[in-house]
Amino acid sequence: MKSLLIILFFLISSQSFGQWTYEKWVTEAKTNIRLRPKYGLVEKTKEQKEVDQEFIASTMNNEKLHGDRTLASNQMIELGFQYLYKGDLKTAMYRFNQAYLLDSANADVFWGYGAIYMTLSNQEKAREQYEEGLKLNAENTRLLTDYGTYFFVKYFEGDHSKDKNGKDNLDRAIEILLxxxxxxxxxxxxxxxxxxxxxxxKDCENARKFYNLCKDEGGQPIAEEFTTELNKNCP
Incomplete structure (x- = not known):
């Protein structure tokens, strides 16, 4: 059942990310700071700083933003995810970094960074980004939900180790998602x-409960295969 559930869990886009591996990403990021979260906190050249200021000024000239840099940052994050879902990881990271330029305190920027690393199958790097974002906003539900996803992936990959409180990765995933x-x-x-x-x-009562709650809200993420699996295992 696990192989099916992990696919259903992520609802992975049909687009291919095959052109990128984490190793290739790191290699290119050595000469392209735009592929590093927060530009790698590298001291930028005078020309790079000027480009950044031109971007900020041009973006904030949009009257619809009413001078709100957080709103502008959120728009860049939304664009970043649009590119990510299309399989264009590089442009997605560019947009997430531009969101950081506009508002470095926007916790959702780290949601974007984490999504890049999850797509590159480097869960530990993703975890670092989620935890950094949660330091800015501990109640950011997008970060919390994807942080919980990290622990589910660890469990799925066979890491059933327990923390000091005796909880394994599946327990921690549920705790964070809750x-x-x-x-x-x-x-x-x-x-x-x-x-x-x-x-x-194998907790059918709660599996059904949250399935039905999701259905009540529209059930958009639910795949037909998951419904079949749920009905088979929790009749």
Whole structure:
């Protein structure tokens, strides 16, 4: 069942990311700081700083933003995810870094950075980004839900080690997803992932509960195959 559930859990885009491996990404990032989160905090050249200021000024000239740099940053993050879903990781990272330029305190920037590393199958780098973002905003549900996803992936990959409180990675995934759910009870992504986690835990009552809650909100993430799997294992 696990092989099916991991596919359903991520709802991976049909687009191919095959041109990128983490190793290739790191190699290119050595000469392209735009591929590093926060530009690698590298001291930029005078020309690079001028380009940044021109970008900020041009962006903030948009009257619809009303001078709100966080709103402008959020728009860049949205664009970044659009490129990510199309399989264009490089442009996605460019947009996430531009979002950082506009508002370095926007926790959602780290949601974007984490998504890049998850796509590159480097879960530990993704975790670092999620944790940095959560330091800025501990109640950011997008970060919390994807942070919970990190622990589910660890569990799926066979890491059943336990923390000092005796919780394994599946338990931690559920704990973090539940904390996200308590903040936003209508997030379909969170509800669906909770259902998947509970099905992995063979907790049919909660798997059904969060499945139905997700359906009530529209059920957009739910794949037909998951419904079949749930019905088979939790009749």
């Amino acid at each position: 904390s996200s759910y308590r903040i936003d009870t209508k997030n379909q992504n969170t509800l669906y992932k909770l259902s998947v986690c509970y099905l992995n835990k």
